[in-house]
Amino acid sequence: MGEKLGKKWEIRFHGRGGQGAVTASKILAEAAYLSGFEAQSIPFFGAERRGAPVMAFTRVSYEAIHERSQVYTPDYVIVLDPIILDAVDVFRGLKDGGSIVINTVKSPMDFQFEQGSLLVATVDATGIAIKNNLLVAGTPVVNMPMLGAFLKIFSHIELETLEEVVMKKFGKNGKANVAAVREAYESTVVEKVRGSGKPSTEDVRRKRAVTMPVSTPSPGVAGRTRFWRDFRPEVDYDVCSNCLSCWLHCPESAIQRVGSRIEIDYEFCKGCLVCSAVCPKKAIRVSREVVV
Amino acid sequence: MRISALPREEYLLPGNAACHGCASSMCLRTVLKALGKNTVLIVPASCTSVYQGMFPNSAIAVPVFNTAFASAAATASGIKASLLQQGIDANVVVWAGDGGTYDIGLQALSGAAERNEDIIYICYNNEMYSNTGIQRSGATPYGAWTTTTWSGKKEHRKDVAELMMSHEVPYVATASAGYLADLYQKVKKAKKMEGFRYIEILSPCPPGWRYPMEKTVEIGKLAVETGMWILYEYEEGHFRLTGVSKAIAEGRRKMKDIGEYLFAQGRFAHLSDGDVVKIREYVEDRWRKLVKMESDMHAASAKFYV
Numbered sequence: 001m002g003e004k005l006g007k008k009w010e011i012r013f014h015g016r017g018g019q020g021a022v023t024a025s026k027i028l029a030e031a032a033y034l035s036g037f038e039a040q041s042i043p044f045f046g047a048e049r050r051g052a053p054v055m056a057f058t059r060v061s062y063e064a065i066h067e068r069s070q071v072y073t074p075d076y077v078i079v080l081d082p083i084i085l086d087a088v089d090v091f092r093g094l095k096d097g098g099s100i101v102i103n104t105v106k107s108p109m110d111f112q113f114e115q116g117s118l119l120v121a122t123v124d125a126t127g128i129a130i131k132n133n134l135l136v137a138g139t140p141v142v143n144m145p146m147l148g149a150f151l152k153i154f155s156h157i158e159l160e161t162l163e164e165v166v167m168k169k170f171g172k173n174g175k176a177n178v179a180a181v182r183e184a185y186e187s188t189v190v191e192k193v194r195g196s197g198k199p200s201t202e203d204v205r206r207k208r209a210v211t212m213p214v215s216t217p218s219p220g221v222a223g224r225t226r227f228w229r230d231f232r233p234e235v236d237y238d239v240c241s242n243c244l245s246c247w248l249h250c251p252e253s254a255i256q257r258v259g260s261r262i263e264i265d266y267e268f269c270k271g272c273l274v275c276s277a278v279c280p281k282k283a284i285r286v287s288r289e290v291v292v
Numbered sequence: 293m294r295i296s297a298l299p300r301e302e303y304l305l306p307g308n309a310a311c312h313g314c315a316s317s318m319c320l321r322t323v324l325k326a327l328g329k330n331t332v333l334i335v336p337a338s339c340t341s342v343y344q345g346m347f348p349n350s351a352i353a354v355p356v357f358n359t360a361f362a363s364a365a366a367t368a369s370g371i372k373a374s375l376l377q378q379g380i381d382a383n384v385v386v387w388a389g390d391g392g393t394y395d396i397g398l399q400a401l402s403g404a405a406e407r408n409e410d411i412i413y414i415c416y417n418n419e420m421y422s423n424t425g426i427q428r429s430g431a432t433p434y435g436a437w438t439t440t441t442w443s444g445k446k447e448h449r450k451d452v453a454e455l456m457m458s459h460e461v462p463y464v465a466t467a468s469a470g471y472l473a474d475l476y477q478k479v480k481k482a483k484k485m486e487g488f489r490y491i492e493i494l495s496p497c498p499p500g501w502r503y504p505m506e507k508t509v510e511i512g513k514l515a516v517e518t519g520m521w522i523l524y525e526y527e528e529g530h531f532r533l534t535g536v537s538k539a540i541a542e543g544r545r546k547m548k549d550i551g552e553y554l555f556a557q558g559r560f561a562h563l564s565d566g567d568v569v570k571i572r573e574y575v576e577d578r579w580r581k582l583v584k585m586e587s588d589m590h591a592a593s594a595k596f597y598v
Binding site: 214219222224228245251252253267271276278 | 295296298300302304305306307308309310312313314315317318321322343344345346347348349350351352353356472473505506507508509510
């Protein structure tokens with residue numbers, strides 16, 4: 001059990017609306033759960049509609065899963081649609097040494113990517129779906145054969161467990177789906193393929209874009225705000241009683257307490273003159289700002 | 293309290309993108325001094341989400357989580373739950389405008405108040421959507437000009453602070469940019485309490501209210517002195533007026549005429565005599581209601597146990 005602690009697999013599905021990526025993600029999670037794992041299925045939230053590129057995510061783990069986010073660095077990617085490869089970078093974030101299952105008539109060696117090496121599995125799921133008459137409104141529904149193909153490279157779930165879940169889910173269409181699952185499992189070709197191993201600068205940029213942006217505190221986020229100043233407040237220290245009213249009311253944090261007196265930070269003071277207005281001693285003189 | 297007793301530490305850094313004489317940045321600076329370093333700020337869409345600056349820099353020196361307009365109180369609830377789970381004790385504080393409080397964020401606010409989430413919700417109320425160029429909000433008072441109420445708003449404002457009292461949360465307070473020491477003390481008090489705490493600050497806006505930028509504090513004071521804005525605290529079921537509002541209610545200070553407040557601002561410049569009468573009646577009614585609420589509160593025990 002020791003080596004199992006912390007072991008977790010993240011799976012990302014790519015498809016187009018209507019191909020059943022979300023259903024596949026749910027069924028995989030259920031089969032994983034029945035196999036004794038903790039499991040989670042998350043659909044992609046966005047403008048999903050029939051035909052548009054969509055994503056879904058499954059997490060399978062030996063321990064409770066606390067994340068609720070999308071999967072950004074998957075161990076496995078399942079591509080339900082052969083055409084989507086031209087529109088979407090399905091390899092994005094896939095871990096080096098990870099695996100990808102693609103619905104295609106091509107062979108694994110035909111794919112190029114930036115990871116060092118990947119296990120690439122290919123299967124003609126569209127052909128299998130048509131052969132088994134898995135069509136909804138004319139669209140071949142490839143999700144179940146793709147799960148069958150996936151189990152070829154993911155050995156932690158028994159094919160029988162998946163078939164059990166599929167039968168339960170699809171009722172009278174269960175048999176056809178189970179037949180497609182098994183046919184895909186048996187016809188999937190798996191090969192270890194070497195990639196370029198060099199991420200492009202474009203990819204580096206994309207990766208940065210998906211990490212959470214965290215800002216760091218710094219003065220001058222709006223630049224040197226002294227240039228906003230039309231009028232310049234100046235303290236007459238002979239009159240100033242150091243009551244700190246100006247310091248309290250400065251909207252800009254541009255009046256500082258330095259030792260026993262206050263000083264105006266002319267780098268950032270915008271010249272709103274609130275300090276002058278609140279001064280009970282009228283100790284803050286105002287003059288026109290003259291830029292030299 | 294003595295101003296010198298306020299911490300010197302600045303958590304709102306100079307050179308931010310707030311307008312000249314902005315009451316929101318003025319109040320946020322005071323609020324952060326009261327809250328201290330151990331604070332997480334949740335900011336929905338508002339002026340603050342702009343004047344805090346753009347990635348990768350921030351003008352606010354505590355962790356800030358920017359969230360969607362509708363969800364500040366829900367986000368804060370989640371962050372509090374997460375910190376609790378991790379064993380981190382920190383002030384979780386929403387800093388939202390009136391748009392994110394009165395209108396778009398109202399359901400999340402009401403939900404969090406009803407669940408008595410252990411957070412502080414601060415609404416800086418500038419009575420309009422200032423950030424997007426001055427549109428009316430549910431907090432805009434009767435008669436006020438905005439770009440969507442060209443001839444003056446035809447309805448009175450609603451009152452979310454009173455709505456929060458009817459949620460019976462542990463602490464509700466109102467404050468004004470005219471009285472920053474009072475604001476500081478109210479935030480300090482809220483910080484020591486547990487459960488849902490709501491503070492609403494009247495936050496004058498020079499470009500939106502159309503008054504000279506240096507008069508922010510003066511306008512904030514006039515609002516209270518004329519009864520347009522009433523300072524109070526509601527604490528564990530007890531309501532009491534505070535500061536200048538209390539002094540007026542007790543007869544120690546005379547209430548100024550509403551005109552002094554209204555005609556100091558361009559947004560009310562077009563008001564007719566009839567409009568002024570209507571606003572005066574509204575203010576007087578509200579005064580009577582709140583003063584009665586305070587006296588009823590103290591008379592309550594006698595009534596119940598005769």
